[in-house]
Each structure stands twice: as structure tokens, then as C-alpha cells.
Amino acid sequence: MKKPVKVAVTGAAGQIGYALLFRIAAGDMLGPDQPVDLHLLEITPALGALEGVTMELNDCAFPLLNKIVQTDDPNVAFKDCDYALLVGAMPRKQGMERKDLLSANGGIFGPQGKAINDHASRDVKVLVVGNPANTNALIAQQNAPDLDPKCFTAMVRLDHNRAMSQLAEKTGAHNTDIKNVIIWGNHSATQYPDIHHATVKGKDAKPQVDDAWYTDTFIPDVQQRGAAIIKARGASSAASAASAAIDHMRSWALGTPEGEWVSMGIPSEGSYGIEPGVIYGYPCTCKDGKYEIVQGLEINEFSRGKMDATDAELREERAAVEHLFS
Numbered sequence: 001m002k003k004p005v006k007v008a009v010t011g012a013a014g015q016i017g018y019a020l021l022f023r024i025a026a027g028d029m030l031g032p033d034q035p036v037d038l039h040l041l042e043i044t045p046a047l048g049a050l051e052g053v054t055m056e057l058n059d060c061a062f063p064l065l066n067k068i069v070q071t072d073d074p075n076v077a078f079k080d081c082d083y084a085l086l087v088g089a090m091p092r093k094q095g096m097e098r099k100d101l102l103s104a105n106g107g108i109f110g111p112q113g114k115a116i117n118d119h120a121s122r123d124v125k126v127l128v129v130g131n132p133a134n135t136n137a138l139i140a141q142q143n144a145p146d147l148d149p150k151c152f153t154a155m156v157r158l159d160h161n162r163a164m165s166q167l168a169e170k171t172g173a174h175n176t177d178i179k180n181v182i183i184w185g186n187h188s189a190t191q192y193p194d195i196h197h198a199t200v201k202g203k204d205a206k207p208q209v210d211d212a213w214y215t216d217t218f219i220p221d222v223q224q225r226g227a228a229i230i231k232a233r234g235a236s237s238a239a240s241a242a243s244a245a246i247d248h249m250r251s252w253a254l255g256t257p258e259g260e261w262v263s264m265g266i267p268s269e270g271s272y273g274i275e276p277g278v279i280y281g282y283p284c285t286c287k288d289g290k291y292e293i294v295q296g297l298e299i300n301e302f303s304r305g306k307m308d309a310t311d312a313e314l315r316e317e318r319a320a321v322e323h324l325f326s
């Protein structure tokens, strides 16, 4: 049996936390031979609820669950952690955009970034889920000057999975027949779900759907799927968000299959003409615990416009939170 790794999860008593922790403990994220210590962070008033979640985790008698730490102190939660899933943040309500949460949530991620900087493993893998995820990831990263900036990522995998599912439904294929969709940019209504490089059953996807469906149905539906869930459920997505977080971390830790990529929000170094520094959704392959951007994809004029629009929004969000950088 391998040595246990430490996985920190914030907002552990929340909706997503409840759908996430049991799957991590069951081995869905890091594999069936990897024991885990769970470090669960909550705000002080939620520690009672967190105790209840911990009781349930214990009651599952998971073979891979080695130890649980419950705390309201980020310095304890992130101590020596190898993985950190930053979920704890307020969700939006109907009628809001995710960036409307910046003033409520932005302040959470500076102190957490600093605690990660001071206490986590030097090659910690951080995934920010709390919205607006890309810019919150940037705030955390900017408060962790001693760590490689590439340790900090944001979740666009839910959008990626939504795009796969919608393309599968349209083409009468199964999700497993869909490869290499891309979510470029922000986890927001400006994200660009791109199928120009995707395949369905090994054949180019784009010629298999009509242009009007792509531009007038597929793109807006993927962009607005979060809002549609809030409208239908009366609460933002939780189980699908947790599942995407598991997928993101599993790909990063265990790798992507040969010839396939996934979408990850990662720090731009200028690839594809994107503003350096912003946390931008890119197609990535993963190997040996590292991710790399898929380079050299042809970008047509339509895609260029959409990629630049979501870049512009991320630059605006960055300008609004620069005072939270250390």
C-alpha cells in the first residue's frame, strides 16, 4: 500500500463538499491504491455540520481513508497538503453573474493562498472551484510567492464535461465517443466552448453538426448551463461540480490518455496570444503530475474573437482584485 497523501478541502460542509468527500475517500480521485488523509476546512459556525459529515465519512469505513482533520484554521488545513481543493465560497443566486461574487468571495482566497504558501507541500496541486474560480485562483496564487505559479489552477472541467455531453446527445453518440473539446478562457458566460478540434467516434466533430446549432445553441447552452441548473434546482450545481473536480485532479495527478486532452484553467504564459498571468482555460495534457498546454492548434477568425473576449473579461476581473495581491 502507498503512503497516505494529504488532501485539503475547503467548504467541506457545503453542498459540493458533501458530494466530493465521499468520492475522494472511495479512491475515485487518486486511484484505488492511494490512501488519503482528509484535511477539512470550514468557517467556525459550520464546524458542527462538519462534525456530522466526518461522522458519516467514518461510518463508510472506507479502506483508503486514513485520517480526518477538521479545522477552522487554514494554517492547520493546508499543513503539508499535497492536494488542495478550494471549494468554500458563496454560490451565486438566480440573476447574478459569477463575477458578482468577487466582492463577497475574493477576500477568502488571499489568506488561503498565504496559508498554502506557508504550509503546503512545495509541489501542491491546487484546484479552485469557488466562484469566480479563475480570478479566485489568481488571488490565491498571488499570495503564494514562494510556490511555482503553476501549482494554482481553476476548474473549467465542468464546462468541458457539459460540452462533451451536449455534443454526444446531438450526434447520437456516447460521451466516451467524444474527444478533445476545449473550454477556452473564463468559467463564466464568456467562456468559449470550441469543437473545431474535437472528434466524434474518431471523425472530425465540426462537419457532423450544422453551423447554426454550433453558434446559436451549443455555445450559449454550455455558457449558460450553470444558470439553467440554478433555475431548475433552485441551487447551483453540486454533484456535477464535485465530479468535475474529481476529474480535474485525477487527470492532473494520474495523467491523460495518449492523444487526448482536457480543459484546465491555468496561468497563461502568453500561449495563443492570451494575456500573460490570467488564469485561462486551455487544452492540456498531463503526465507525471505535470500539465502542459496543447500547442499549435489552428485558430480561425471566429475562435480568435471568442478567445479574445473571454481574455478581456479575465483582465477586467484581475484589475478589480489587484488590491488583494500580496
Ligand SMILES: NC(=O)c1ccc[n+]([C@@H]2O[C@H](COP(=O)([O-])OP(=O)(O)OC[C@H]3O[C@@H](n4cnc5c(N)ncnc54)[C@H](O)[C@@H]3O)[C@@H](O)[C@H]2O)c1
Residues within 6 Å of the ligand: 010, 011, 012, 013, 014, 015, 016, 017, 041, 042, 043, 046, 087, 088, 089, 090, 091, 092, 108, 128, 129, 130, 131, 132, 133, 155, 156, 158, 159, 187, 236, 237, 238, 241
Ligand atoms: N467552478 C465551477 O465549475 C463551480 C461549479 C459549481 C459551484 N461552484 C462554486 O463553488 C462554491 C461552493 O458551492 P456550494 O454549492 O458548495 O456552496 P455552499 O454554500 O453549499 O457551501 C460553501 C461552504 O463553504 C463554506 N465556507 C465559506 N467561507 C469559507 C472559508 N473562508 N473557508 C472555508 N469554508 C468556507 C461555507 O460555510 C459552506 O459550508 C460556490 O462559489 C459556487 O459558485 C463552482
Ligand SMILES: O=C(O)C[C@H](O)C(=O)O
Residues within 6 Å of the ligand: 091, 092, 098, 131, 158, 225, 226, 227, 229, 230, 236, 237, 241
Ligand atoms: O453557475 C454557477 O454559479 C455554479 C457553477 O459555476 C456552474 O457552472 O454550475
